[in-house]
Amino acid sequence: MVTSVKEESSSKCFNGYQKVFSHQSVELNCKMRFAIYLPPQAEERNCPLIYYLSGLTCNEQNFIQKAGAQRFAAQYGYIVVTPDTSPRGCGLSGEDEKWNVGSGAGLYVDATETPWNKHYRMYSYITSELPIIIEDNFPIISDKVSIIGHSMGGHGALLCAFRNPGKYKSVSTFAPVCNSQKCVPFKEAFDLYLGPNSESHKEWNAMELVKNYNGPPLCILIDQGTEDEFLDQLYPTEFTEACAESRVSVILNMRDGYDHGYYFVSTFIEEHFKFHSQFL
Amino acid sequence: MVTSVKEESSSKCFNGYQKVFSHQSVELNCKMRFAIYLPPQAEERNCPLIYYLSGLTCNEQNFIQKAGAQRFAAQYGYIVVTPDTSPRGCGLSGEDEKWNVGSGAGLYVDATETPWNKHYRMYSYITSELPIIIEDNFPIISDKVSIIGHSMGGHGALLCAFRNPGKYKSVSTFAPVCNSQKCVPFKEAFDLYLGPNSESHKEWNAMELVKNYNGPPLCILIDQGTEDEFLDQLYPTEFTEACAESRVSVILNMRDGYDHGYYFVSTFIEEHFKFHSQFL
Numbered sequence: 279m280v281t282s283v284k285e286e287s288s289s290k291c292f293n294g295y296q297k298v299f300s301h302q303s304v305e306l307n308c309k310m311r312f313a314i315y316l317p318p319q320a321e322e323r324n325c326p327l328i329y330y331l332s333g334l335t336c337n338e339q340n341f342i343q344k345a346g347a348q349r350f351a352a353q354y355g356y357i358v359v360t361p362d363t364s365p366r367g368c369g370l371s372g373e374d375e376k377w378n379v380g381s382g383a384g385l386y387v388d389a390t391e392t393p394w395n396k397h398y399r400m401y402s403y404i405t406s407e408l409p410i411i412i413e414d415n416f417p418i419i420s421d422k423v424s425i426i427g428h429s430m431g432g433h434g435a436l437l438c439a440f441r442n443p444g445k446y447k448s449v450s451t452f453a454p455v456c457n458s459q460k461c462v463p464f465k466e467a468f469d470l471y472l473g474p475n476s477e478s479h480k481e482w483n484a485m486e487l488v489k490n491y492n493g494p495p496l497c498i499l500i501d502q503g504t505e506d507e508f509l510d511q512l513y514p515t516e517f518t519e520a521c522a523e524s525r526v527s528v529i530l531n532m533r534d535g536y537d538h539g540y541y542f543v544s545t546f547i548e549e550h551f552k553f554h555s556q557f558l
Numbered sequence: 559m560v561t562s563v564k565e566e567s568s569s570k571c572f573n574g575y576q577k578v579f580s581h582q583s584v585e586l587n588c589k590m591r592f593a594i595y596l597p598p599q600a601e602e603r604n605c606p607l608i609y610y611l612s613g614l615t616c617n618e619q620n621f622i623q624k625a626g627a628q629r630f631a632a633q634y635g636y637i638v639v640t641p642d643t644s645p646r647g648c649g650l651s652g653e654d655e656k657w658n659v660g661s662g663a664g665l666y667v668d669a670t671e672t673p674w675n676k677h678y679r680m681y682s683y684i685t686s687e688l689p690i691i692i693e694d695n696f697p698i699i700s701d702k703v704s705i706i707g708h709s710m711g712g713h714g715a716l717l718c719a720f721r722n723p724g725k726y727k728s729v730s731t732f733a734p735v736c737n738s739q740k741c742v743p744f745k746e747a748f749d750l751y752l753g754p755n756s757e758s759h760k761e762w763n764a765m766e767l768v769k770n771y772n773g774p775p776l777c778i779l780i781d782q783g784t785e786d787e788f789l790d791q792l793y794p795t796e797f798t799e800a801c802a803e804s805r806v807s808v809i810l811n812m813r814d815g816y817d818h819g820y821y822f823v824s825t826f827i828e829e830h831f832k833f834h835s836q837f838l
Contacts (some may be wrong), residue, residue: 290785291821346626346824505570541571544626 281411286311292352293318296342301411305403306365307396312408313338314416315348319355326422326558327412328551329446330360331404331431331438334463335382338362341428344540350551356558357418361408363430365397372470378463379470385458386434387482389471398471401482405438405445424554428452428543429508433461436484436498443493448557450499450550452543453506456517457485463511485517488524497527499553501546503536529553561691566591572632573598576622581691585683586645587676592688593618594696595628599635606702606838607692608831609726610640611684611711611718614743615662618642621708624820630831636838637698641688643710645677652750658743659750665738666714667762669751678751681762685718685725704834708732708823709788710744716764716778723773728837730779730830732823733786736797737765743791765797768804777807779833781826783816809833 283299290296294317303310319325328351330341341347341360351358364384370393373380384400413420425446427435432454439449455461458468459479472478480486498521502514514530521528536542563579570576574597583590599605608631610621621627621640631638644664650673653660664680693700705726707715712734719729735741738748739759752758760766778801782794794810801808816822 289817289819289821290783290815290825292825296821343624343820346629348821348824349626503570535570537569539569540623541569541576541628544628545570545572 281414283411283415291315291348294320294348294352296348298338303365303403303407305399305407308365308368310365310403311338311362313342313360314412315342315351315358316416317352317355317357320357320417324417324419325355325357326424327357327359327418328554329404329423329425329435330358331386331425331427331434332360332363333429333431334363335377336363336431337382340540341543344544345547346544347547347551350548354551354555356551356554357416359408359412361404364400368397370394370397376466379467383430383467385430385464385467385471385482386437387468387471390478391471391473394471400434401437404434405442422447422558424448424450424558426450426452426550426554427454429538430455432456432500433458433484437482437487439496439498440484440487440491443491443496448497448499448554450553452501452546453503453508453512453538454484454500454514455512457513458483459485460513461511485513485520488517488520488526491524491526495527497557498529499550500528500530501533501542501549502530503533503538503542505535506538508538561694563691563695571595571628574600574628574632576628578618583645583683583687585679585687588645588648590645590683591618591642593622593640594692595622595631595638596696597632597635597637600637600697604697604699605635605637606704607637607639607698608834609684609703609705609715610638611666611705611707611714612640612643613709613711614643615657616643616711617662620820621823624824625827626824627827627831630828634831634835636831636834637696639688639692641684644680648677650674650677656746659747663710663747665710665744665747665751665762666717667748667751670758671751671753674751680714681717684714685722702727702838704728704730704838706730706732706830706834707734709818710735712736712780713738713764717762717767719776719778720764720767720771723771723776728777728779728834730833732781732826733783733788733792733818734764734780734794735792737793738763739765740793741791765793765800768797768800768806771804771806775807777837778809779830780808780810781813781822781829782810783813783818783822785815786818788818
């Protein structure tokens, strides 16, 4: 059965279309939105697919409005899917009280604790449910899929790649949360979603997961601004060292003077598309 | 005396800086913000300047977040100034009630009617006060200045150019309001700002002003989406004909399938920088 998706908006952009769809999610038990850019090439043939996972407080709009990625998606002929970052409007206590818990803060994990476990299953949504919806409805090449993430979404992209060897051809991140257990804003949400036992948190920590990665060769690109206001929460250097020990290839670019926001992302997004084009 | 400006934000972007400043405006009798992109070249030498005037409901943020212009400002070495679109917080009755009157709807005119005439003088702000502030504080080449505008800002850019022959080397617009007196959302604000006598409105109508233009040769670029939801309010073809009669050079590009928004602007912004580079 093909999952029903509803087109919410569509604007021509770089000769393709930037669209937003909504659908009822089974994993998340609520209505969800995702954005999708269809390059002009998608009118005639199937295209490689890039997922872009956004950061805390974002929804499906931030990246598509601010990063300028459509220019390069059109140039390379890639479909780009930008999911929302959490379930919304589930009526859970505390769902909309804090920027780092609940709406906008799915953290790309599968919650195990009530009441969050009824809805907060963003990991399964991103890696299982959404890919089927995309494949059923859009002209993708199903074995040419890569993933990009920013901040919390960088953490998400790394989780998705390490936990699903071979699923993504390449991974790139902007200012990723590399060691989720040392990221202070994550701790409160992890305790609520996963319970206080830190052993369970390790399953959702890129720094821990890379130690046991033994899938196909994986190449990771990390861009990190030196003036990032959250840099002390991110641990890119330690993560790069952990990757080296696990023989996972990492390119870490420290970008002098750049901060954590979308002016940084927009500056380097072209290089991320170029990076993924080596693998797609 | 150099006008005091206060830096509100600064982010590195394409090796230059996207900044926002605030200052007390004499013309508008309130605190105002403007955005300015300083390309990397501005660290070493003076640079040409482009003003970008935004549309109804916008402030200084929309263009700098959504258009992707910094890439080309950095490439060409242009400083880009993006003013807000109206006074704010003046405490006028009706100031914040309608999207087409008051805040976000300065219409780039000088109001003559009370109470608006104490604050709503965006034309004088854009053409007289702000240029002095920019010249006093930033490394511009003062005789290399061009102007871009979108929608209401396209109307504004055309007003500024026709009323100040020679002040701007070139003008380009996205989906401009070419005949302000036929634009329904403008009518209500014109009546309030300028009084009901339509003769006074003609002074703020590009279609009327072009008829009497006799300044130096002026080249205007217009990009217009064919799926623009406001196209019946804009009159680009009629305006182009009026320009031809006044021997003002116009390039009108009808862009198949594009709408009125920033996905349209971002698609063609590169061509606008290329256009202006012929004159700057």
